[in-house]
Amino acid sequence: xxxxxxxxxxxxxxxxxxxxNDERGLCLEMNKNGGKWWRFRYSFQQKQKMISLGVYPDxxxxxxxxxxxxxxRLLAEGMDPSQVRKAEKLQEAMEAATFEMVARExxxxxxxxxxxxxxxxxxRRLENDAFPWIGRSxxxxxxxxxxxxxxxxxxxRGAIETAHRLLQNCGxxxxxxxxxxxxxxxPSSDLKGALSPSPVKHHPSITNPKExxxxxxxxxxxxxxxxxxxxxxxxxxxFVRPGxxxxxxxxxxxxxxxxxxxxxxxxxxxxxxxxxxxxxxxxILDELRPLTGQGRYVDLPQFLWTRS
Numbered sequence: 001x002x003x004x005x006x007x008x009x010x011x012x013x014x015x016x017x018x019x020x021n022d023e024r025g026l027c028l029e030m031n032k033n034g035g036k037w038w039r040f041r042y043s044f045q046q047k048q049k050m051i052s053l054g055v056y057p058d059x060x061x062x063x064x065x066x067x068x069x070x071x072x073r074l075l076a077e078g079m080d081p082s083q084v085r086k087a088e089k090l091q092e093a094m095e096a097a098t099f100e101m102v103a104r105e106x107x108x109x110x111x112x113x114x115x116x117x118x119x120x121x122x123x124r125r126l127e128n129d130a131f132p133w134i135g136r137s138x139x140x141x142x143x144x145x146x147x148x149x150x151x152x153x154x155x156x157r158g159a160i161e162t163a164h165r166l167l168q169n170c171g172x173x174x175x176x177x178x179x180x181x182x183x184x185x186x187p188s189s190d191l192k193g194a195l196s197p198s199p200v201k202h203h204p205s206i207t208n209p210k211e212x213x214x215x216x217x218x219x220x221x222x223x224x225x226x227x228x229x230x231x232x233x234x235x236x237x238x239f240v241r242p243g244x245x246x247x248x249x250x251x252x253x254x255x256x257x258x259x260x261x262x263x264x265x266x267x268x269x270x271x272x273x274x275x276x277x278x279x280x281x282x283x284i285l286d287e288l289r290p291l292t293g294q295g296r297y298v299d300l301p302q303f304l305w306t307r308s
Contacts, residue, residue: 003028005061008036026068028056038064040071044080051082090181097182099142099173100126100135106176113225122169129154129166139174140183144190151195161198167191227291230284237281241268248298258282 003022011020013034019027029037038053053059053067071081103126111119133150134142147170154163171188178186206212219232235245244262252261260275267273277285285298292298 003061008056008061011036022061022065024068024072026053026064028064038067040068040081042071042075042081044075044082049080049082051085097139097177098136099139100131102139102177102180102182103130103135103173106173109176113228115224125162125166125169126173129162130170139177142174142187144187147187148191148194151191155195160196163195164198167195226287230288234281234284237278237284238275240273240275244273249296250293250298251296253277253285253298255282255285 003020007020008028011028011030013030013032015032017029017031019029019039021027025041027039027041029039031037036056038056038059039050040053041048041050043049051071053064053071056064059067074081074084107119107123107126114122130150133153134146137146147167151163151167151170154166167188171186174183174186174188177183206215216236219229219236222229222232231245235242238245238260240262244266247266248260248262252263253259254261258277260277262273262275264270264272288298
């Protein structure tokens with residue numbers, strides 16, 4: 001027998017959840033706390049399923065039946081109402097997620113591994129040069145030409161290096177949006193070569209022994225993550241190239257001989273390179289082993305050598 005609004009209104013809680021059938025798969029579920037939920041039960045690809053159609057009395061009996069009929073129409077067209085609903089919710093989430101919202105979320109999540117100055121520079125860059133133009137735009141709808149217009153504003157004032165860094169940061173935000181289901185792709189990947197090349201900067205080497213002492217003290221005073229601190233210390237104890245340091249593998253470390261044997265294919269001259277490991281270098285490896293010893297790489301971080 002079909003339900004009525006009066007029946008739904010006067011329904012009282014029972015010790016256990018109960019369902020009261022209406023018609024064509026619609027039912028009213030009453031839980032022990034007094035909540036009343038409209039449910040639609042159906043079969044799709046020989047599997048029994050059920051979806052919610054809303055809460056009574058916010059959703060009346062008439063509205064629940066209309067929603068049931070819409071679900072039945074989808075079934076008649078070969079679509080699963082549950083999957084259609086998930087796709088609609090995903091689309092709504094994507095439309096609601098603006099670039100600024102996702103960028104601030106990304107920044108908050110990853111700033112724990114950055115220095116305060118680095119985190120401040122990234123946010124200032126986004127606030128000054130990105131948010132005013134695309135901050136309120138749904139991140140899923142931002143196209144490569146729109147992003148290019150943003151970074152070219154920076155380039156046009158002669159800040160070429162800043163433009164490249166801004167594009168890099170925007171790309172990181174877009175890839176985070178893709179990973180969290182707020183965008184389908186990263187438009188920055190289409191803009192490689194679109195900006196003028198960054199001017200080459202030559203960094204002078206430290207040749208004064210007194211200045212080297214200051215550098216070593218600064219490294220020892222570093223208070224960031226343990227892995228970064230180990231990488232900084234390991235670098236000046238081994239004097240290898242940054243690429244060789246980043247790709248160091250535990251299988252290359254010979255603790256008994258206190259040596260790091262870098263394979264020929266990793267070396268510029270294609271010859272095996274043996275690096276003697278001091279007591280201090282071995283102590284650093286002991287610090288890292290509980291963190292990365294189960295993996296392939298010693299995991300001395302790449303971003304240490306490429307960060308802005």
